[in-house]
Amino acid sequence: MYMKTTNEYRVEHDLLGKRELPVDALYGIQTLRGVENFSISRFRLDQYPLFINGLAYTKWAAAEANHQLGLLTDEQFNAIKAACEDILAGKYHDQFLVDMIQGGAGTSTNMNANEVIANIALMHMGHQPGEYEYCSPHDQVNRSQSTNDAYPTAIHIGLYASHLKMLPHLKELIASLKKKGDEFAHIIKMGRTQLEDAVPMTLGQTFHGFASILENELLHLEEAATDFLTVNLGATAIGTGICSEPGYAEKAVEALARITGWKVVLSEDWVGATSDTSCMVGYMSAMKRVAVKLSKISNDLRLLSSGPRCGLGEINLPARQPGSSIMPGKVNPVIPEVVSQVAFKVMGNELCTTMAGEAAQMELNAMEPVMAQCCFESIDLLIHAYDTLHTLCIDGITANEAKCVEEVHNSIGVVTALNPYIGYDHATAIAKKALETGQSVYKLVLEEGILTKEDLDTILNPKNMVRPVKLDIHAKG
Incomplete structure (x- = not known):
């Protein structure tokens, strides 16, 4: 690749010919071709800063290993390092232009990073963008690398960073649900199974239940994310390490671990690792588990707040906007509705990721770009869903305590509490008669x-119906 410069544009050449670029563009000809070829989605690299950071960390680590092996001059290494530090500081992200969904197994993304880092490095060296004889996207920035090891390594690092970003938002939602559970701990209500009256419980137990099922997912997310810390940097094209020197892979991964501060390790089998994208399949599966539970919680909130007069009406969701263009006074449960839609999107992304993971062929998975897009998008969606649900819904929920208590008193379901004392058959007869007579x-x-009456009041005391108890009561006859 070479170039020539005019006052308004520069011309770069590659295998396919020459193209004009703005003279001050920090991307190069292969980025330009990628932009032209893959106008597929609205998801560009610059929408995912942590992925861009993953690319910068990867290129920095590779440059450090190459420098230690004498493959980069001091000037070239220091300039590449400075370029990566600039990117990690949030600079020049607008130069990462290619679509996340692309053919070529990520080559356009890798070259976008190589070209931008090379041109930033050139400016640090006192040269102009495009003067690649001093620092080349291929010969220096991409030294000892292939897209097939640099790109997945950057994805892993970017997704692990995204995972760490997401966790506090999920924990805040869990804390919000627990706080609401404590607030409602004294309110008795009817539990329901299959949408039918079941047995009494407290409203606090409902919200603590919501919190617990989400809290259980923290471990699954952590376990799945740990797989991202195993990388194939140094495997190069297919896992044989071609075009790299002995010791390069180990030095590069050691540098990556030190730079990120994470326990990054090198894959044991490079050939297997180069085509294996199961870490993304696993993490998407963990996110799908969370999405399923988020939607269940959202559905329950909609049911519990249904009404206001002709539904369950046990709780009140914060009113966020008028609910109808034709029905005056209607307010809809818009926050749980949007959270369920996020959950559906995450579930769909999980299916896409699974299918793309299965599509690996021979020594590479060319479908990795869409897998990365699905993972990064799902994390962003979930972060917004967690925050929206807890700040615009959970925190402002109030209880209709009188309605909850009334339902318990009128329910046939309380007869279940009598089973240990009067027997199942007798309890069934009472329930049947209550249904027939309305008593x-x-x-x-x-x-x-x-x-x-004393024994009945003891059994049906709310405190005795919402936890295991042993009462010394004997039925007559």
Whole structure:
């Protein structure tokens, strides 16, 4: 590759010919071709700064290893390092132009990074963008690398950083649910199974249940994310390490671990690792688990708040916007609705990632770009969903305590609490009669003289129906 410069543009050449670029562009001809070829989605590299950082970390580590092996001059290494530090500081991200979804197994992304870093390095060296005889995207920035090891390494580092970014947002949602559970701990309500009355519980137990099922996913996410810390940097084209020197891979990964501060390790089998994208499949699966639970929670919030007069109406969600262009006074549960939609999108991305992971052929998976896009997008969506659900919904929920208590008193479901004392068959007869006559279970038990009022009140005390208890009560007859 070479270039010549005019006042307005420079001309770069590659295998396919020559192209004009703006004279001050920090990207090069292969980035330009990638932009032209892959106008596929609205997801460009510059929308994912942590992925760009992953590219910078990878190129910095590779340059350090090459410098230690005498393959880069002091000036070239220091300039490449400075360029990577600039990118990590948030500079020049607007020069990462290519679409996340692309053919070529990520070559356009790798070359976008190589060209931008080379041109920033040239400016640090006192040269103009495009003067590649001093620092080349290929011969210096991409030295000892292939797209097939640099690109997946950058994805791994970017996704691990994204995972660390996401965790606090999920933990804040969990904390919000726990706080609401404590607030509602004293409110008795009916539990439901298959949308039918079941047995009493507290509203606090409902919200603590929401918190616990999400908290259980923290470990699964952590375990899945740990796989990202194993990289194939140094494997080059297919895992044989061609075009690299002995010791390069080990030095590069050691540098990557030191620069990031993470326990990054080198894959044991480079050939296997170069075509294996199962770490993304695994992490997307972990995110899908969270998405399934988020949607379940959202569905429950919609049901519990349904009404306001003709539904369950046990809780009130914060009113966020008018709910209808034709029905005055209607307010919809818009926050749980949007969170469920995020969950559906994450589930869809998980399927896409699984199918793309299965599409690996021979020594490479050319479908890796769409897998990366699905993972990065899903993390961003979940972060926004966590924040939106907890700040615009959970924190502002109030309880209709009187409605909750009334439902317990009127429910047939409380008869279940009598099972240990009057037997299943007797309890069933009471439940059937209550359904037929419309009378309460409480009244029927007293009328038939099965239990004393004192014993019945003890059994049906809310505190005795929402936890395991042992009561010294015996039915008459």
